[in-house]
Amino acid sequence: MIDRKEIIEIVEGYDADKIKIAAVGSHSALDVFDGAIEENFRTLAVCQNGREKTYTDYFKSQRDTNGNILRGIVDESVCLDKFNEVLKPEIQKKMIEDNVLFIPNRSFTSYCSIDAVENDFKVPLVGSRNMLRSEERGLDQDYYWLLEKAGLPFPERINDPQDIDELVMVKLPHAVKKLERGFFTAGTYEEYLEKSQSLLRQGVITQEALDDARIERYVIGPVFNFDMFYSPIESEMSKLEILGIDWRFETSLDGHVRLPAPQQMKLAEHQLTPEYTVCGHNSATLRESLLEEVFRLSEKYIEAAKKHYDPGVIGPFCLQTCVDKDLNFHIYDVAPRVGGGTNVHMSVGHPYGNTLWRKPMSSGRRVSFEIRRAIETGQLDKIIT
Structure with a gap:
């Protein structure tokens, strides 16, 4: 894990009047950027080629000669072949030089390995860097x-599918849609076998994922x-x-x-x-x-x-x-x-x-509002890791 003191030292070198708010261009980035604009920050979208136009074209910002926002929410964008290229040292260096504070979303931790996020990504994150790992289902401390x-x-776990005696949810990843779910429900062990075998035949799930699946009692x-x-x-x-x-x-x-x-x-x-x-x-x-x-x-x-x-x-x-x-x-x-x-x-x-x-306060605006308050009170070190 990157030492928090190292991140604080990086932020201490920032020009507080030129801070930019950045996020991976996916998931909840529009909310993050909209909130940043409302709090008078410039924004930077990290995009992947082939799915960038939402940020580079359709929600691109327009400002007048004094820098006042006229429309849109994305001031700048960087387009990469893959999202995980945001980990490249030269990309990080440029963001740090541009006074960037990075807002992590699920796409960031899905497309970039959690080890790299913890150990290699030196751009200051707003939020708890070490807590992002807890979202990885199946790890020792998830x-x-x-x-x-x-x-x-939380829903009771069933360790053995043969113990299914009422409706359960079987949680496992989708075999083809790597970031999506291959979830299914079953009310008996026989139904579990029937559905799982059908999904295996269709290529929706894999046997390996099924063996590691989490089975929970279904909360109606x-x-x-x-x-x-x-x-x-x-x-x-x-x-x-x-x-x-x-x-x-x-x-x-x-x-x-x-x-x-x-x-x-x-x-x-x-x-x-x-x-x-x-x-x-x-x-x-x-x-x-x-x-x-x-x-x-x-x-x-x-x-x-x-x-x-x-x-x-x-x-x-x-x-x-x-x-x-x-x-x-x-x-x-x-x-x-x-x-x-x-x-x-x-x-x-x-x-x-x-x-x-x-006043209108979405999650995205609340994050930037917190950044603004932290800057004004000299407490930016308390909200970054």
């Missing part, structure tokens, strides 16, 4: 391990992704904030639920098992009496993160939950960085964040 240490609720209920924020520099009010809530559109699951049951039963084999590939998000709010529990769960997560991943949570994080029939939360995933669904709130802001800050 988010499940942290949830257990925190005493937080709505899904809420809580977009939270923790400020280590806040001294007067609560350091913990809820900014907003989102939920997902998933293919081909959302197509399946629109079909009558008899039609679902007659689908061809390759159509029969829904996939869970996230393709969009929508906004939500929560029954008000349940908000207190969300804060309680978040506080416990923050406390455990501080103990086991010092310095712990910095800035945005997302608790992804299901709510059962008795209104109990079950955390099935945790994002220790900007969540994947925050674009739904860019420009207009998150419902709860707006209420708290009395």
Whole structure:
């Protein structure tokens, strides 16, 4: 792990009036850039050739002769053959010379190895560099391990598929779509065998991935992704904030639920098992009496993160939950960085964040707002790693 003191020394050489906000051009980058523009920062998109035009053309910024923004949100872009080329020393050197603060998103840690992010990427990150590893499911100290240490609720694990006695979710990666899911459900061991063999024949999953799959009891209920924020520099009010809530559109699951049951039963084999590939998000709010529990769960997560991943949570994080029939939360995933669904709130802001800050406050803007506050109070060292 790069020593935090080394990153702080790099930032101490920055011109605070010329700081740029950068992110990998994917996932939640539009929200990050929109928020940066709102807080009067310049922006830099790290793009991959072949999927760059969203940032280089369609959301490119236009400014007047005084530098005032007229339209768009991406001031500069760097286009690489592969996203992981952002790790090249010459690319890092240029970003450091340009006073860049880098906002990690899931695409950054998916396309770049987590070892390289921890040990080789010297551009200052806003957030906890060491917590990004906790998102890698299956590692010794992943988010499940942290949830257990925190005493937080998560779906019960079934270690042997022969023990399946009610509906479960089988979690494993997709064989072809490397960054997506090959998830499937089963209610019995026989159904597990039937579905897994079908997916193996179709090439959707691999035997190796199936052998390492995590099997969890299925929580029947709505899904809420809580977009939270923790400020280590806040001294007067609560350091913990809820900014907003989102939920997902998933293919081909959302197509399946629109079909009558008899039609679902007659689908061809390759159509029969829904996939869970996230393709969009929508906004939500929560029954008000349940908000207190969300804060309680978040506080416990923050406390455990501080103990086991010092310095712990910095800035945005997302608790992804299901709510059962008795209104109990079950955390099935945790994002220790900007969540994947925050674009739904860019420009207009998150419902709860707006209420708290009395202005449009998306996750992206909250990150840049924190950077601005840290610069103005001389505490930038407390929010970077």
